[in-house]
Amino acid sequence: MIARRIVLLTSALPRRLLALAGLVVVCLLNGCAAVSNPVVDGIPVRRLPPEVYGKSREAERPIPLSALRQKPPEAHLVGPGDVLGVYVEGVLGDKSTPPPVRIPEQGNVPPALGYPLPVREDGTVPLPMVGPLKVEGLTLAEVQAKVVEAYTVTKKILQPRTARIVVTLIKPRTFHVLVLREDAGGSTFGTSGGFGVSVSGGGGSFFQETVKTAGFSLDLPVYENDVLNALTRSGGLPGPDAENEVIIERGANRDATSADPTRGGCPPDQLMQQYEGRGTRTLRIPLRASPDEPLTIRPEDVLLQSGDVVLVRRRRGEFFYTGGLLPSRAFPLPRDRDLDVLQAMALVGGPLVNGGLNANNLSGQLVQSGLGFPSPSQVTILRKTGPCAQLPIMVNLNRALRDPRERILIQPGDVVILQQSVDEGIAQYLTTNLRFNILGFIVRQRDLIFTGNANFP
Numbered sequence: 001m002i003a004r005r006i007v008l009l010t011s012a013l014p015r016r017l018l019a020l021a022g023l024v025v026v027c028l029l030n031g032c033a034a035v036s037n038p039v040v041d042g043i044p045v046r047r048l049p050p051e052v053y054g055k056s057r058e059a060e061r062p063i064p065l066s067a068l069r070q071k072p073p074e075a076h077l078v079g080p081g082d083v084l085g086v087y088v089e090g091v092l093g094d095k096s097t098p099p100p101v102r103i104p105e106q107g108n109v110p111p112a113l114g115y116p117l118p119v120r121e122d123g124t125v126p127l128p129m130v131g132p133l134k135v136e137g138l139t140l141a142e143v144q145a146k147v148v149e150a151y152t153v154t155k156k157i158l159q160p161r162t163a164r165i166v167v168t169l170i171k172p173r174t175f176h177v178l179v180l181r182e183d184a185g186g187s188t189f190g191t192s193g194g195f196g197v198s199v200s201g202g203g204g205s206f207f208q209e210t211v212k213t214a215g216f217s218l219d220l221p222v223y224e225n226d227v228l229n230a231l232t233r234s235g236g237l238p239g240p241d242a243e244n245e246v247i248i249e250r251g252a253n254r255d256a257t258s259a260d261p262t263r264g265g266c267p268p269d270q271l272m273q274q275y276e277g278r279g280t281r282t283l284r285i286p287l288r289a290s291p292d293e294p295l296t297i298r299p300e301d302v303l304l305q306s307g308d309v310v311l312v313r314r315r316r317g318e319f320f321y322t323g324g325l326l327p328s329r330a331f332p333l334p335r336d337r338d339l340d341v342l343q344a345m346a347l348v349g350g351p352l353v354n355g356g357l358n359a360n361n362l363s364g365q366l367v368q369s370g371l372g373f374p375s376p377s378q379v380t381i382l383r384k385t386g387p388c389a390q391l392p393i394m395v396n397l398n399r400a401l402r403d404p405r406e407r408i409l410i411q412p413g414d415v416v417i418l419q420q421s422v423d424e425g426i427a428q429y430l431t432t433n434l435r436f437n438i439l440g441f442i443v444r445q446r447d448l449i450f451t452g453n454a455n456f457p
Helices: 002-029 140-154 227-232 271-275 341-348 397-402 422-433
Strands: 083-088 115-118 124-127 131-134 165-171 174-181 187-191 207-211 214-221 245-250 281-286 309-312 319-324 330-332 378-386 389-396 415-419 435-444 447-455
Touching (some): 083 140, 174 271, 214 227, 227 245, 271 309, 330 341, 341 397, 389 397
Parallel strands (some): 174 309, 319 415
Antiparallel strands (some): 083 165, 124 131, 174 214, 245 281, 378 389
């Protein structure tokens, strides 16, 4: 009896293999994406050289704020544009009249004493009965000593012992700077007949983003005419919506005494284009850098002169795209944080070691019935390596979960495609279209009888 059953089972074995092969053929004929995947011929991520893994953003650190400002001198050095307060008893002021006292508007400048005398462009200050006196580059104490010498020694108008001469600073020179910031003006969206940025999850409508530029016309006092003070007085350091750099256009606003262009005459979304690239020199000041690399910012680079334009661009264009079993959408990349392939899967809401978990729970059940339902683990990253070239990179999510070295960083422009592997596709197909239940019971210790039931769609 036992031998007869063994013969029956042996004779039925080829038929079962043929049935299994038929199921595989049917799977292929139905266009299984796991087999017909057009990007399946990729390079495994573990075989890539380190430079292909992408540049880490978390390795960069904000540069010291001291690199964005100038180091002020110990004492104020007089220069063209300063307004000095000069009191010369008997010449500039009478003995019976007290000298005028002025309280400056700037809180960091002490009260001034004397009559206002501006320092000319040639660095001289006009003095009555003495003539122009060269004072550029001198401290206030040195200027006062030079004025005393001019009235008591050079011209001998006053007696050295009785001369009362005081030199103070009424108003330091300022520099007119224009700051244009896209990160402070906001943006609006409108329909566009041409190409634009799609802000909707589906459909064929295209929307174009209009970025508004906020303009700030600043008069920076001397020793505060640097990038840090310009940013601080125009809204603070750039936030995560801005680029990690500050652009300086030297002399782009040469006619600094004209009407402020930010007060009308130019649309707020065209201010940046009006000055970008128009300077005699363009400087790019990075706001983040690798700690291992030396700073390339020179002290003179952060100094601002009258007519300079400071530009802060809004961050745009850094997206990665998804497809396959993932939703076909575009997702923005973090500015200062790395995003590897596993984090990207979690960000887009893709399946990640969830088996048959029904994330939407539309059918009221969390887990599918039956065995199988493997999670898809085959990811292909299409990375552009040139204008007409790309590199397909294969990532196995199961291996990436065990080995952090498999977690390649997502770069701007990457296309992440999730598919099932061939064995996962076959297992999914068999589980979905074939239910095979086995019931076995022991009749005798030497005999096992089982019944089987196969349900085909």
